[in-house]
Amino acid sequence: KQEVTQIPAALSVPEGENLVLNCSFTDSAIYNLQWFRQDPGKGLTSLLLIQSSQREQTSGRLNASLDKSSGRSTLYIAASQPGDSATYLCAVTDSWGKLQFGAGTQVVVTP
């Protein structure tokens, strides 16, 4: 069974620092990997989708890398802002088309 792990579970950084969020998965037979953001009491917002054939994907201040052979993805958020405070979740689509989620990393960016 696919296991998705996110470390650390929580992270606090001062405004302006770069954020580095890690996601690891046990089965490299994935279709794609998706990063989400969730604000308290809200639904999930899709940030980036990386296909299994891609190494990275970028959107504005966000950059996500994927190393399928080692079962790892990293989300980089440049020049963090207080508005980046949220929980970030990664999820992999397995070979049956189903998403398996990590538990998330709770991020606090202090002014």
Place this chain on the structure above:
Amino acid sequence: DAGITQSPRHKVTETGTPVTLRCHQTENHRYMYWYRQDPGHGLRLIHYSYGVKDTDKGEVSDGYSVSRSKTEDFLLTLESATSSQTSVYFCAISLFWGEQYFGPGTRLTVT
């Protein structure tokens, strides 16, 4: 934002009563999903649909049934609600095994 609505947004019900949650989309996406989110367990797939009248079980399907009679609607039914089904329920849609878009969630409390 993807055109996904969930109703009701909040519900309190008693143990043993039937409950139906509705997910409605305006995107004409083929795939629809129901997840539940619980502290300590993260997001888990309950059921999903890959077309009208085509559904399959997810990781935590016991006690739940689904129906999809139209492309735009996916219903989740708790036949006899139990306290263990107190949770936040999210609907999601996708075109294929691609990027998933989530609804705002339904907070269900079973007393």
